[in-house]
Amino acid sequence: MTPKQQRLALFLAAVFSVSIAFFIIAKTFRDNLVFFHTPSEIYEQNIAPEKLIRIGGLVEIGSLKKGNGEIFFSVTDLKKSLPVEYNGALPDLFREGQGVVAEGYYRGEIFRAVEVLAKHDEKYMPPEVVRALKKSGRWNEGGIK
Numbered sequence: 001m002t003p004k005q006q007r008l009a010l011f012l013a014a015v016f017s018v019s020i021a022f023f024i025i026a027k028t029f030r031d032n033l034v035f036f037h038t039p040s041e042i043y044e045q046n047i048a049p050e051k052l053i054r055i056g057g058l059v060e061i062g063s064l065k066k067g068n069g070e071i072f073f074s075v076t077d078l079k080k081s082l083p084v085e086y087n088g089a090l091p092d093l094f095r096e097g098q099g100v101v102a103e104g105y106y107r108g109e110i111f112r113a114v115e116v117l118a119k120h121d122e123k124y125m126p127p128e129v130v131r132a133l134k135k136s137g138r139w140n141e142g143g144i145k
Contacts, residue, residue, distance in 0.1 A: 036054045036056055036128045038055070038056065038057055038077040038128065038132040039055065039075055039079070040077050042055060042080075047106050049106065049108070050105065051106075052105065053103070053104070054102065055082060055084075055102050055111055056100065056102075056128055057075040057082075057132070058076050058100070059073055059094070059098055060073065060081050062096065063083075064096055070085060071085070073096075075102065077133065079136050083109070084102055084110070084113050085110050085112050085113065086113040088116070090116055090118070091116065092118075094118040102116045
């Protein structure tokens, strides 16, 4: 091989290696993304049951039930409600009518949460939930209509 061919081979090997590394990093990043959905979006999309997702909205008033170590409640975006099942301790700030984000798996009729996050202060609500509430016409800057 001539020196020119050696440089070309080295350059192609470097480009190939960087491409493989970029592909692996991009795939790992994509696999670790957790997408946020409102209840209306859940019903409109076909989400695989093994896909970890986050849902957000308001805890529907009158929906909180506890029994046999399980906690059941519904999350609403004021258009549709999604029943949630959770086994664990709820955050101190969790209550009906307040904003919530739950991470878990959608199993057809029910969302099986593995983690539940409540809002952390009086003004916090996930931006996606605010957008959904504004889109539905049920949001004002002071809270929900």
